[in-house]
Amino acid sequence: MEIYLDNAATTALGPEVIEAILPFLTTHYANPSSAHGAGRKVKEAVDNARRTVAGLLGASPEEIYFTAGATEGINQALTGAIQAYELNHVITSRIEHKAVLQTLNHHEKEGDIETSFVKLDERGNVDLYHLENLLRANPRTLIALMHGNNEIGNLTDIHAISVLAQRYNAIFFTDTTQTIGKVRIDLQAGDIDFLVGSAHKFHGPKGAGFIYINKKHHLKPLIYGGGQERGQRGGTENIVGIVGLAKALEVSYRTLEASHSKVSKLKQYLISKLAISGIEGICYNGESKSIENSVANVLNVSFPCLSTGSIVTKLDQIGIAVSGGSACSGGGASHVIQALACEADKENVRFSFSKFNTFEELDQVVDAIVRIYESDPTIATTKAWKSIASWA
Structure with a gap:
C-alpha cells in the first residue's frame, strides 16, 4: 500500500510541468546571462515565466523575483523591510510558519525590533479588532500574517488586513505558501506589500519559489554576487525550477x-x-x-x-x-x-x-x-x- 496524504509538505510534479522542464534539462541548458544565442533563448524562458506568474497574480513582471523557495522569500521580505524602513515593531501571530517566527526572533535578539502577537480565537482565527488596536498603538509597523495556515488550514482575510495596513501606514507581508495555486489571489484587489510562494506546493519542482515586492518598495539584496533578478538576488538562475514553477502555476489557475x-x-x-x-x-x-x-x-x-x-x-x-x-x-x-x-x-x-x-x-x-x-x-x-x- 502506497498512499500519499502529505501534500501540504510537498506535491508530486504535474505531467504538464515535467513536459515543460524536460527541454531545459537536455537541450536548453545555457546560462541566461550569456550573450550568445543559446543564452538568450534561456533568458527568454525566464522572462516568459516571470510574465506568466505576474499575469496570474495581477502583478507586473518587475514585481516578481524568483528565489529558491518561500523560506528565502520570507527572510528577504522581513529582513529587507526592517532594514530598508528602519522598522522597530512587528505584528505577527503565534501560529505563523517557523520561517517567519525564527526570522523575527533573530531580529528581536539583535535588538532590531519588538514583536507583538495578535490575539487568536480558540480556533486560531486572527482577532481583527485586536490587530487594529495594536496598529493604533504602533504606527508604521510591519504586519506578518499568513494567508493559509500550513497545519490547520485556517484562511485569514488578507484583504481586511490590507485595508487596516493602509489605514495605519503599516507594511503588510503575507505568507501565501499554502494558498498559491489553490486560492485565486488577485493583487489588484488589495494593497499587499510582499508575498511569497513555493513551486513544490502546487505540483512544481522543489528549490524554486518567488517573492512579490510591490513596486513602491526597494529592498536591499539578500544574496549578493552578480546582477541576476535585476540586482535583487545574485547567482545563476534555477532555470528548470523557474520554468516548472510558471507552468505549475498556470496549470493550477487553469484547473x-x-x-x-x-x-x-x-x-x-x-x-x-x-x-x-x-x-x-x-x-x-x-x-x-x-x-x-x-x-x-x-x-x-x-x-x-x-x-x-x-x-x-x-x-x-x-x-x-x-x-x-x-x-x-x-x-x-x-x-x-x-x-x-x-x-x-x-x-x-x-x-x-x-x-x-x-x-x-x-x-x-x-x-x-x-x-x-x-x-x-x-x-x-x-x-x-x-x-x-x-x-x-
Whole structure:
C-alpha cells in the first residue's frame, strides 16, 4: 500500500510541468546571462515565466523575483523591510510558519525590533479588532500574517488586513505558501506589500519559489554576487525550477475550480468516514473541518492516544504518508496546536490532499486507522467495529 496524504509538505510534479522542464534539462541548458544565442533563448524562458506568474497574480513582471523557495522569500521580505524602513515593531501571530517566527526572533535578539502577537480565537482565527488596536498603538509597523495556515488550514482575510495596513501606514507581508495555486489571489484587489510562494506546493519542482515586492518598495539584496533578478538576488538562475514553477502555476489557475471541488469532496468524504468509524473522541483542529474557512486540502484531526505507539508511525509502516505531532508520548504538540484551545492528551494528524488522490485511497486509510484502534487494548469505542465494506 502506497498512499500519499502529505501534500501540504510537498506535491508530486504535474505531467504538464515535467513536459515543460524536460527541454531545459537536455537541450536548453545555457546560462541566461550569456550573450550568445543559446543564452538568450534561456533568458527568454525566464522572462516568459516571470510574465506568466505576474499575469496570474495581477502583478507586473518587475514585481516578481524568483528565489529558491518561500523560506528565502520570507527572510528577504522581513529582513529587507526592517532594514530598508528602519522598522522597530512587528505584528505577527503565534501560529505563523517557523520561517517567519525564527526570522523575527533573530531580529528581536539583535535588538532590531519588538514583536507583538495578535490575539487568536480558540480556533486560531486572527482577532481583527485586536490587530487594529495594536496598529493604533504602533504606527508604521510591519504586519506578518499568513494567508493559509500550513497545519490547520485556517484562511485569514488578507484583504481586511490590507485595508487596516493602509489605514495605519503599516507594511503588510503575507505568507501565501499554502494558498498559491489553490486560492485565486488577485493583487489588484488589495494593497499587499510582499508575498511569497513555493513551486513544490502546487505540483512544481522543489528549490524554486518567488517573492512579490510591490513596486513602491526597494529592498536591499539578500544574496549578493552578480546582477541576476535585476540586482535583487545574485547567482545563476534555477532555470528548470523557474520554468516548472510558471507552468505549475498556470496549470493550477487553469484547473483551480475543478481541483478545489475535487479536493473539497475528498475532505468531506474523510470527515464522513471518520464520523462512522466507531472511534470515540475524534475532533478537528482550527478551521480545518470547514470548507469555507480553511484551505480545502488540509484536514487536521485530533485522535485519542494509543497505548501502543503513534498513529502517524503506524500508518507510515503500512505505506500511508501523513504528518502530525503527538502529545501522547511526551513529544509535545506543535507550536500551532499549542496556541489553540485543544485537548492536550491527543495525537494530531494532518491529512493533506491533492487532485491526484482518490476516494478509494481514503477508504483504505480509514480502514487502516480502524484496524489500528481495534488492535489497541485500551481504546474504548461507542459502538461495534464495522468493516469498510459495510459502510458502502
